[in-house]
Amino acid sequence: MxxxxxxxxxxxxxxxxxxxxxxxxxxxxxxxxxxxxxxxxxxxxxxxxxxxxxxxxxxxxxxxxxxxxxxxxxxxxxxxxxxxxxxxxxxxxxxxRLHNMKTFSTAHKELLEKLSADQKELLFKTDDDNVSLEKWEKNENKKATKASVRLIEAISNLRDLTLASVQTSVSARMVSIQTSKNSIQAAQNEKDTYRFLQMYSQVHQDVEKAKVVDLRKGLEPGSDQDKLVKEIDGETIIKQAADFWGSLLMMVDPKHHQEIIPTSEDLFFEPVTFSPAISLSSDKREVFFNSRMGQCSATLLIQSTASDDFNRWIISLPEDDDWIIGLCDTQCVKNVKNGPVYGLSCEDNKLSVLSTEYDEEQKTQKTSSEFLPNAEAISTETVEVVRDSSVLSFYSRSGQYHKQLILSLNISPNDQVLKHFVKLGKDNVHFTPENQWKSSCGTNHSLQNRRHKMSLGVLTQHLPQPLSQPLPSCPIIGGISTTWLICKFV
The missing domain is CATH 3.30.160 (Double Stranded RNA Binding Domain)
Known part of the structure; x- marks a missing residue:
């Protein structure tokens, strides 16, 4: 001894x-x-x-x-x-009395094994994230430097302040990981059982803090992040600095600021139910509504010419009309509320979430609708839909860089084969004409006595050509045809 x-x-x-x-x-x-x-x-x-x-x-x-x-x-x-x-x-x-109790020797053995597993996990995490962090830092610095030549001296100083803050934040996280390494090493070197158990609580805290460290995120939420975002996202930023401005926001607060990536050009709308007032553009990526032909109502699947295995799309939606977007089973697409469905719904300007739950014992499913709290503050003119394995997320997009999470839904393992869809307008709404006029061919037409208000405004005084479902081409006596672009891929 x-x-x-x-x-x-x-x-x-x-x-x-x-x-x-x-x-x-x-x-x-x-x-x-x-x-x-x-x-x-x-x-x-x-x-x-x-x-x-x-x-x-x-x-x-x-x-x-x-x-x-x-x-x-x-x-x-x-x-x-x-x-x-x-x-x-x-x-x-x-x-x-109801906790997991162990003798000292057993606890010593089990916790040593856990520390070894934690050490391997942290080693893999730091090696992988260090490489990713370097690539990310080089890429962002390159973009920022290229755009900074167009900025005034104040913006250059702001960039330096931002980069220094990010570097300080990253360094602090690296210190947390190094602290956990040192704690693990000290615990592994401690051969005395009692002393090991006495110090394990602190070691566990250090390890847990290190596990949640994300080396690729921006500044920690707080006054530093809020101050930088407020200074960057202001009217003093000149138009020529848009690229640089977005780069800074993505470095400081990437959770809420990501450069918008357009929806793949392989995606298109496929009509399932289609009122006469709805038309599609020739590439089937834009949806039009004609107010003189009836109600705005349609259900459309989102398809791909390349592959059914796509997981992201961005869509502009009518501001004051009802709509539902998300995932549903093809058997229930004509009435998506019967499920299985996972989606975001806007009805009478109120947002709600649609989801389906399964009872494994009864082999039954239940589709529910629940209003979102504080939904009034969320802009839904442009929404990004992202499916990541068994999670479906909806984001509000505002401008080129701002991104806000609306909600995320867990998809049941029973619903892995689901289709993306968009539903516009209300269910079972019939158009009742209030005014009528005749076309030159003698056909009676009705005029809806309300002006349909759409977020994208009036696109044209005539129907776009060519359309997948063209309206009658004969001249109208007593009025003109007005068409709105109401929905499109962004």
């Missing part, structure tokens, strides 16, 4: 040796509450019953923290839920 002790550690003497010849203690028995030298320790090391029931630790002075402060009993167990040493009363009677 190695008798060497750190210079700053007090010498604890054996309590069983004669007073005149006391030797340094090698271990302290937590149950007997005495410190023993090598000679007097032999009984504890050679007697099986003592070996199993009398925990030993490094020498401690009398009154060491070996008893429960609540019950005054010897601490003999470790609570894995609360990461603390407890006595038998805590384990079977008090607040820890």
């Amino acid at each position: 190695d008798d060497s002790k750190p210079n700053n550690m007090p010498v604890i003497f054996c309590e069983m040796c004669p007073e005149e010849d006391r030797k340094p203690a090698r271990k302290t028995c937590m149950k007997c509450e005495i410190s023993m030298c090598v000679q007097h320790l032999q009984a504890h090391l050679t007697t099986p019953v003592l070996l199993q029931t009398h925990p030993l630790t490094d020498p401690m002075a009398s009154g060491g923290a070996t008893k429960c402060p609540e019950h005054g009993k010897l601490v003999e167990y470790y609570c894995l839920d609360d990461l603390t040493c407890v006595c038998v009363s805590c384990a079977i009677e008090d607040q820890h």
